[in-house]
Amino acid sequence: xxxxxxxxSVSLAGIFALxxxxxxxxxxxxxxxxxxxxxxxxxxxxxxxxxxxxxxxxLLQLPxxxxxxxxxxxxxxxxxxxxFALGSxxxxxxxxxxxxxxxxxxxxxxxxxxxxxxxLADLTRDGVRTKAMTxxxxxxxxxxxxxxxxxxxxxxxxxxxxxxxxxxGLALMGVAVVVLGVPAAPxxxxxxxxxxxxxxxxxxxxxRLNLGVFVLNAVQMAMWxxxxxxxxxxxxxxxxxxxxxxxxxLGSFALMGGVFALERRGQLKKVFLVAIAVLALVQGGLxxxxxxxxxxxxxxxxxxxxxxxxxxLEASMPSLASRMAPTEVRGTAIGVFNTxxxxxxxxxxxLGGLLVKGFGSPVLFLCAAAAVxxxxxxxxxxxxxxxxxxxxAKA
Numbered sequence: 001x002x003x004x005x006x007x008x009s010v011s012l013a014g015i016f017a018l019x020x021x022x023x024x025x026x027x028x029x030x031x032x033x034x035x036x037x038x039x040x041x042x043x044x045x046x047x048x049x050x051x052x053x054x055x056x057x058x059l060l061q062l063p064x065x066x067x068x069x070x071x072x073x074x075x076x077x078x079x080x081x082x083x084f085a086l087g088s089x090x091x092x093x094x095x096x097x098x099x100x101x102x103x104x105x106x107x108x109x110x111x112x113x114x115x116x117x118x119x120l121a122d123l124t125r126d127g128v129r130t131k132a133m134t135x136x137x138x139x140x141x142x143x144x145x146x147x148x149x150x151x152x153x154x155x156x157x158x159x160x161x162x163x164x165x166x167x168x169g170l171a172l173m174g175v176a177v178v179v180l181g182v183p184a185a186p187x188x189x190x191x192x193x194x195x196x197x198x199x200x201x202x203x204x205x206x207x208r209l210n211l212g213v214f215v216l217n218a219v220q221m222a223m224w225x226x227x228x229x230x231x232x233x234x235x236x237x238x239x240x241x242x243x244x245x246x247x248x249x250l251g252s253f254a255l256m257g258g259v260f261a262l263e264r265r266g267q268l269k270k271v272f273l274v275a276i277a278v279l280a281l282v283q284g285g286l287x288x289x290x291x292x293x294x295x296x297x298x299x300x301x302x303x304x305x306x307x308x309x310x311x312x313l314e315a316s317m318p319s320l321a322s323r324m325a326p327t328e329v330r331g332t333a334i335g336v337f338n339t340x341x342x343x344x345x346x347x348x349x350x351l352g353g354l355l356v357k358g359f360g361s362p363v364l365f366l367c368a369a370a371a372v373x374x375x376x377x378x379x380x381x382x383x384x385x386x387x388x389x390x391x392x393a394k395a
Contacts, residue, residue: 009131016113018173022084028148029238031229032228044354048353053108053349054221054346058340062336064114064115069118074179074182074184080110081172081178087103089164091104108342117338120133145253148246150242206324210340215374215375216314220310221344222368227303228241231299251307252311253311272316272384278306283365286302287366287369
């Protein structure tokens with residue numbers, strides 16, 4: 001990488017990290033803490049409040065990406081972070097679950113993922129773009145690991161409202177990084193939107209990736225509805241949940257170097273399919289644990305397997321989308337990918353709450369396992385793009 005590419009990669013990864021740190025701080029304890037608010041005894045409404053962020057982000061991801069083409073990436077990213085901060089402070093001041101739902105909606109309205117990813121593509125050459133995209137994924141994984149440790153401790157000290165206030169402060173720090181740290185990007189040339197949408201939505205390789213990112217994020221969001229309570233049932237106090245999460249996440253990172261080595265040897269598809277299969281097996285294991293009194297060590301092992309599979313998939317899929325998309329519609333492809341990702345977050349939180357309320361946790365895990373198996377069958381026919389090249393034909 002050149003000095004400018006390194007600066008762009010590090011600063012944009014920092015923006016992603018600050019924003020995602022705010023989200024991840026809330027996620028592990030939301031289902032437990034939100035029950036203390038008026039209306040929090042309804043699992044369906046609680047799941048809706050958890051997943052509402054994904055719905056508003058999905059609705060605004062493409063408009064924000066298109067606005068960044070017209071008004072500039074940095075302006076749109078800064079605006080999105082300010083909206084995210086507003087939603088965080090709104091949630092911090094909420095006195096009932098409806099107020100939390102409104103705050104989560106505003107958080108999602110700061111939909112900057114497509115604009116950040118497009119700016120990274122603007123500022124990096126094809127030959128180093130995969131490395132730059134991976135840096136984004138690694139930054140998300142690292143802050144996720146940190147948040148798993150900090151979140152239960154902070155929530156015990158300052159409560160859910162305090163966590164949302166911290167989230168707002170992190171978003172404002174992200175605005176400072178945008179202004180002071182991110183280099184100026186060349187004005188991108190917008191592709192023809194009607195033709196661009198048609199090419200993206202009929203590209204079989206991208207369609208398979210979009211299905212995958214939807215399932216991945218829906219499953220991981222739905223898991224956070226019952227898993228914290230299962231850990232409590234297994235005898236682990238909420239403030240000690242990091243003792244399961246942190247070793248699982250850090251242990252999963254140890255596998256990433258081997259994954260990238262296999263990618264360089266052309267084995268990425270095998271790794272991809274194995275990771276999806278592991279994800280399905282984890283849901284099956286959680287189903288077994290949810291049918292009786294949960295046990296701590298099996299849950300810890302399942303969390304390790306989940307994070308190992310999740311981190312591999314989360315790090316590789318955005319890079320695959322940017323490499324698989326035809327160059328002239330790459331921005332549109334990334335926007336659609338991020339929109340579907342956000343819809344997965346919303347669907348997972350909402351449907352997870354509905355399933356737990358109506359049928360119990362075992363049915364949720366069975367449905368999640370079925371969705372992952374469907375994804376595996378679809379991914380079985382996916383063709384991987386050559387390294388650092390964009391495919392101009394359909395996969």
